[in-house]
Amino acid sequence: MKAVIAENLVKTYNKGAVKALDGLNLDVEEGTVLGVLGPNGAGKTTTVRILATLLSPDSGNATVAGIDVLKHPDEVRKLIGLSGQYAAVDETLTGWDNLIMFGRLYHLSAKATKQRAIELLEQFALSDAAKRPIKTYSGGMRRRLDLAASLIIRPKVLFLDEPTTGLDPRGRQDMWGVIDDLVKSGVTLLLTTQYLEEADHLADEIAVIDHGKVIARGTSDSLKKQVGGERLEIVVENEHLEVVKDIVARVSGSAINIDEGLRQVSAPVTTGSKALIEAAKMLDEKGIHPLDIGLKRPSLDDVFLSLTGHVAEEKKEEEVLVNKGRRRGK
Numbered sequence: 001m002k003a004v005i006a007e008n009l010v011k012t013y014n015k016g017a018v019k020a021l022d023g024l025n026l027d028v029e030e031g032t033v034l035g036v037l038g039p040n041g042a043g044k045t046t047t048v049r050i051l052a053t054l055l056s057p058d059s060g061n062a063t064v065a066g067i068d069v070l071k072h073p074d075e076v077r078k079l080i081g082l083s084g085q086y087a088a089v090d091e092t093l094t095g096w097d098n099l100i101m102f103g104r105l106y107h108l109s110a111k112a113t114k115q116r117a118i119e120l121l122e123q124f125a126l127s128d129a130a131k132r133p134i135k136t137y138s139g140g141m142r143r144r145l146d147l148a149a150s151l152i153i154r155p156k157v158l159f160l161d162e163p164t165t166g167l168d169p170r171g172r173q174d175m176w177g178v179i180d181d182l183v184k185s186g187v188t189l190l191l192t193t194q195y196l197e198e199a200d201h202l203a204d205e206i207a208v209i210d211h212g213k214v215i216a217r218g219t220s221d222s223l224k225k226q227v228g229g230e231r232l233e234i235v236v237e238n239e240h241l242e243v244v245k246d247i248v249a250r251v252s253g254s255a256i257n258i259d260e261g262l263r264q265v266s267a268p269v270t271t272g273s274k275a276l277i278e279a280a281k282m283l284d285e286k287g288i289h290p291l292d293i294g295l296k297r298p299s300l301d302d303v304f305l306s307l308t309g310h311v312a313e314e315k316k317e318e319e320v321l322v323n324k325g326r327r328r329g330k
């Protein structure tokens with residue numbers, strides 16, 4: 001069963017001058033993680049806000065847990081959690097008070113809220129900081145508290161909009177651990193990111209979006225395969241290039257590339273490490289010692305570049321804002 005379905009979502013801003021979504025389609029299988037990967041302005045936040053009932057599309061349909069987002073937003077809200085790109089927590093309140101406030105917002109009883117707040121603070125390693133105002137928290141702690149707040153009602157479907165943007169590598173790793181644990185607990189997750197590594201690490205499936213449309217979708221592996229399979233790459237002294245070319249031809253048989261500048265012979269291979277071992281043996285028989293030899297798999301960076309014609313991870317401005325702890329309206 002699909003936990004999230006979006007069909008042909010179109011959304012324009014400024015009286016049609018800006019087309020944020022241009023017929024976006026996606027779905028998320030229950031209990032899985034969909035990574036929505038796209039550069040600045042691709043339409044990630046717009047998509048999440050529509051699915052989370054905060055924004056209406058110009059046209060198109062969406063369901064969450066089988067419920068129509070446009071017709072029954074109140075029902076949908078009872079089932080979802082959202083952690084936005086810009087933290088929703090109140091800076092002047094303590095972590096504890098923020099969670100209590102969120103519990104009230106969701107009409108939980110005082111008792112249930114307290115119990116849940118204790119659990120969540122523990123789960124996100126924030127118990128010690130519970131009585132401190134958020135403004136004294138690090139960026140990673142704020143993000144974790146924001147995530148905790150989105151889980152106050154134990155949502156079936158969770159939306160995380162760029163959960164690690166602005167965090168340092170350590171903070172990102174911590175957040176990934178937290179998200180991994182959540183996923184194990186069975187929640188369906190739609191997360192947006194500009195970080196290829198993050199999609200690779202967290203998502204079962206990836207939807208690559210650009211200019212308000214899904215331009216590719218699949219597992220990280222299948223996307224990489226679309227761009228091309230593994231390549232055998234051998235670097236040798238220039239004098240050996242021709243001989244190595246013959247060797248590579250025997251294990252590959254197609255499209256051999258010689259780069260004299262890099263002193264590299266490369267070609268696509270279908271037999272993986274077997275091709276590598278065979279080539280290494282033949283080199284050894286000829287008495288040639290390669291400077292480097294290896295198999296290269298395309299990265300998600302290669303995928304993104306080949307799909308969109310530009311690289312991902314261009315975000316800088318917002319990270320600075322987050323690091324400075326400035327808040328922006330949601």
Ligand SMILES: Nc1ncnc2c1ncn2[C@@H]1O[C@H](COP(=O)(O)OP(=O)(O)OP(=O)(O)O)[C@@H](O)[C@H]1O
Binds near residue numbers: 018019039044
């Ligand atoms: N309130 C708004 N008014 C006018 N234009 C908007 C508004 N919100 C978004 N846009 C525009 O719609 C497009 C999609 O924006 P959106 O915020 O969904 O992208 P995003 O993928 O979340 O980008 P980012 O990675 O920067 O968060 C962009 O061109 C953006 O400038």
Ligand SMILES: [Mg+2]
Binds near residue numbers: 045085
């Ligand atoms: Mg965004």
